[in-house]
Amino acid sequence: MIFEWEASEIAESYTVFVTNLVDGTSIQQDSNEDKIGIVLDRATPYAWYVVSKRGTVTAESETWKFYNSGPGVETHAPFPATINAPAMAASVNSGNVTLRWTGSDVDNDIASYDVYLGTNNNPDIHAADVTASALNVSVTSGTIYYWKIVTKDAVGNTSMSGIFQFRVL
Structure with missing residues (x-):
């Protein structure tokens, strides 16, 4: 000093x-x-x-x-997940679809993801605390689905991807 x-x-x-x-x-x-x-x-x-x-x-x-003062505590919220598949407005076959995304964080401390999936444009949570960056889901023919990913890091910071939609043939 x-x-x-x-x-x-x-x-x-x-x-x-x-x-x-x-x-x-x-x-x-x-x-x-x-x-x-x-x-x-x-x-x-x-x-x-x-x-x-x-x-x-x-x-x-x-x-x-x-x-x-002591050393500053600095944490960063993770970046919103990048949605990889299915892409926005994609058409997919009925049965099972694998939702894929990529998470990134300056602090490299992503803990898990919450996956939201539903048939309205404000989907409910489908799977919580997913540690992989892909999730296989069952879908119904003739339906439009909406989905998003909430990324959570080790200290409780979160970020939300945009809402994406896909159509099941």
């Missing part, structure tokens, strides 16, 4: 005092400049002040408090 303060025109040197507000330990470092780097623990609150010196004369600044 770099500590900086306004330089005094008459100061010859400075001493920086940093106190860990959790355990009370203090660090004291001298500097001939108006800034200094000090290694501190993360996720810890601190207080600090500066004493300027010229010979035997000293002046103490006010005390400032701050929190040295």
Whole structure:
């Protein structure tokens, strides 16, 4: 952490005092400049002040408090699944159809997929927590089906593909 303060025109040197507000330990470092780097623990609150010196004369600044945050937690929602088959408005034979999709995630932590399938344009869930990227489903001749994929990652982020449709011959 770099500590900086306004330089005094008459100061010859400075001493920086940093106190860990959790355990009370203090660090004291001298500097001939108006800034200094000090290694501190993360996720810890601190207080600090500066004493300027010229010979035997000293002046103490006010005390400032701050929190040295921990490492940021960064997660990304998975990208919406790419629908591979059947394609939008495709015609398929009756019986069984294999729904295929591709998932991707910056964090590489896709946990599972929820597959929605139905005969209306807001399909209900058909299969939850599918870990493969394909699912074989039974379909009825003369019917239009709608489907979508919800991709879920290991920390609970989700994304939804668009809704696709296909016709069964």
